Amino acid sequence: MHRYIIRRLLLMIPTLFGVAVLIFLLMRVVPGDIVALRYTADGGSVSAETLAAERARLGLDKSIPAQFVDWMGGLLTGDLGQSMWTGRPISYEIGIRFQVSLQVAIMATIFAILLSIPLGTLAALKQDTWVDYAIRIFSIAGLATPSFWLGIIMILGLLIVFRWLPPMATVSFFRDPWTNLSQLIWPALAVGYRYSAVATRMTRATVLEVLREDYVRTARAKGLWERVIVVRHAMRNALLPVVTIIGLEFAFLIGGLVVTEQVFNLNGIGRLMVESIIRRDYTMTQALVLLTAAVFIVVNFAVDLLYAWLDPRIRYR
Amino acid sequence: MAVAADTGVAVLDERGRASRALRAVLRFCRTKPLGAAGGALILAMVVAALLAPWIAPYDPLETDYAAMLAAPSADHWLGTDAFGRDVLSRIVYGARTALLVGFGASVIGTTVGSVVGVASTYFGGKIDLLVQRLMDVILSFPIIVLAMAVVAVLGTGATNVILAIAIPMIPRAARVIRSSALAIREMPYVDAARACGFGPTRIIFRHMLPNVVAPILILLTAFLGQAILLEASLSFLGLGVAEPTPAWGLMLKGAAVEFAERAPWMGVFPGLAISAAVFGFNLLGDSLRDVLDPRLRLQ
């Protein structure tokens, strides 16, 4: 087990390094230039020399390998550097957004778990009845509705029907939990619907699978109360793939919510990422992509460990 | 199920094959009513796309400034948009964009992903490890960043959107197919083919790939729905196809949001079209999985 953990941790390094190289190169291939954008797109008339001087100040005049070495050197000493756009430390800029994204992700996950596990299990137990069909249609509809569209409809609905709108500016949960929740609950619901749909389907499929397993049939044949079998045997095993899906979706929500964040005006990671790319803010984009990739990889790893904990039969190479 | 052609087993005459297929379809409809409903939705979409010029009452690009933002009526069944263009005609023609992008992206994504997955299991060892790391890199890369980069470098347009959507599908397909292919690698016929001195290309394409056709098909239907949805999101962000091309995601953007209250038909109907298409592909995909490979786990 320990060897497995160490091996997995070591394997993260080449993956993250690959992500770093890829985003670094991608940003340099993408046309456009932060300095020209900032000083001329809105009607400034700045001389070519000033633009060149400003590029030099940002380190953009250096060769591409030199820029990469600079960045890596900073990362190794734990320094993410400064945003090329605002000049503020990247760790500060990301910190503000990360809390928002994390909270929405957590709330959406709670919502999805509360909804999907009972619904999915119920659908499996009542396979091919109207209950099953209704649940399946509800969950497939969740997959088929764009979250941003749901968000727009929610906002319009709240505005027109209740003449009320969730707060537009985020307040920390610890400072004012009520305002905080009344803002973040809506985006959490909008993305949580799709999220729960994914998880419901997975729960249904795995519960069905487990119900067909020999040991469950045996238990049933022995006359044990069916409920007990389901809860004791089936659920525990059925949960494994569900945990995977929930983990993957959770990782996606950190940085993956771009349109929803726009619709609800959330100051989140996804919006910052898109804005940074639009501005050609290399340092900020690189840091954000690396961060979201790291979250993805770590969550995946955590899911695998949870697997081992939930199911001791699983052995690792 | 699919059998490698080399073994020379299933040789049927054309008529027999056709009637067998028909019977299979009928059985599918009877046992999987939800799947059949999904198939019907998709069929409607395909028909709309193919016969668009005959079905659509108007030219989807034709503006009519005398009928801007007109509500649904006998002239315009689903109303008109901010430029007086007929919403129904744009939805009908939009099916073309949706199918083109959906099929284009998911076919490329699953094909490349499957080849990568099978090849990487075939070679195994260091190559497998390397390919897996590469796939991990793409998998952990935010989709939106990839899409924005592709569009920024190559520009907007259907081909580039297909590429932007297909790339993140590759590692996802490769993962699923790899696990299916792992079992096949140890099969006697693969060993036999290797003993015959066949090259890796031949073994991968003629012996291994045909045996993972079932999971590939299931992946394809699952990806189709996702691709259509992703295209809508990308269009909404201005990263999809460009106006005035009729496309569903595009129809939800801009004026549709602005006029959501005064002219809700502008956004509601294309939104329904997207949902119906994705819904159809998911229903069909689910049932297909039940029939082909109930143990396969997908998102």
Next chain:
Amino acid sequence: MRAPSIHRWLAALAALLLVSATTLPTEALAQQPRRGGELTFVVSAEPPSYDGHRETSFAHIHPVAPHYSTLLRIDVANNYKIVGDLAESWTISPDGKTYTFKLHDGVKFHNGDTLTSADVKASLERIVNPPPGVVSARKASYQAIDRIEAPDPLTVVVRLKWPEASMLANLASPWNYIYNAKKLAEDPRFPEKNILGTGPFVFVEHVPGSHWVAKRNPNYFVKGLPYLDGYRAVFIRSASAAVAAVRSGQAQIEFRGFSPAQRDDLVRALGDKIRVQESPWTCVLTVVFNNEKPPFNDARVRRALSMAIDRWQGSQVLSKIAIVKEVGGVLRPGSEYAASESELVEYPGYGKDIEKARAEARRLLKEAGQENLKFVFKNRDTQMPYEPVGIFLIDQWRRIGVTAEHRPSETATWQGDLRNGNYEVSMDYACDFMDEPDLQLFKYLSADKSPANYGRYKDPVLDDLYVKQARATNEAERRKIVRQFEKRVLEQAYQVPTIWWQRIVPHWDKVKGWEVSASHYLNQDLRDVWLSE
């Protein structure tokens, strides 16, 4: 003399009140500015840095400008007259080369330092001739300045190399914040991350991506101002979220403006609680041709494409769905030197008989051998007003048999393509802080003279006319030369204006003392703004 008894005073007061209540309209009473309250407004982007000398976006002006004073300001309510801000008065020498400014006495920075001419001198010098590492975005407008002197603590003298009519306007630019000389001496880049001004509001807090808070400056040098206790700017990128914020009352105004549909929704939902202010905007979308790429090096092709655009219909149709309205030439319609409608209709592409114009356009294309012209039309992917105007143009060209493929891209890509000449035909725009032919005509000068011209053409005739109008001694003469310039631009059609922007600001009626102007950069110090409830 015996003091009047308290009763008589009270009686007089009561009589006065009675008289005023009956004679003065109640509205006038309500117009008495009220002190207090916090104004919340939406900003649809965010200031990259706090330094106004280097920034170019309204997203900087809206939250930051109220912290600073400038030497001069443009009085929007008074027909855009240039008035003093920190300058109490000024004189211009008869040769037009020496400007002498007298400053207000006793102006304090927010940290308690007293403002002197040294601060003004240091700030202006930073704009005219920035030290290394500092970018001055509008340096090019101040080339005429020779030197700046501070002979005594309350006098600033600006000496020019040559007289320039637009110098006073440029000195009144809303970007020219006066900084603290002592801080600039310590660190020339101090204003990028710190706010220290003499303006009506004091900085409190900025949370990136979220909001900006300021409170009233009790020591503001104009007594009694500002009226507000403070303001809060919230950053909302999505237009629909911004409208929702105003509609729900979480914000009272967005100073840049909303679209016609959003205006109508707000009015319908909130009735007379909403007041709508509109103004033609000193901004225009232009179609720019790459004059180096055939067939766009052929004036006939360019003119045909300009003539195919039915600007009058466009004005009518697009004003319902986009933030554009008036038809105009190279100057904002209705501004001092702009062409009248009867002058406009004489230009190619501005006639009222569109069928005739289209026939002529087809003929020109045929003559040039370009009957089935196809090209890629590049555009900025900004929704308003780029997309609707782009769709409209493509449809107009379709009507003369020309196929334009629309290719919108992000600002950085679009702008890079324009700068590098990587386009055939593209949308471009011009936006200035005030109506001044020097500013608006600049865009059409030869590419080597004007960095804002992406058309890649050279035209000495235009360059010559530009200098002539700038130095014209009287209004009528200048007007004549401006017309010649405009006619030449539209006939050669190197780049042509489409329809001018319309600024639409629907806001809560309780926001008083703010007047919409032709520029979203002007009139944003908020010192006269107050809330009636």
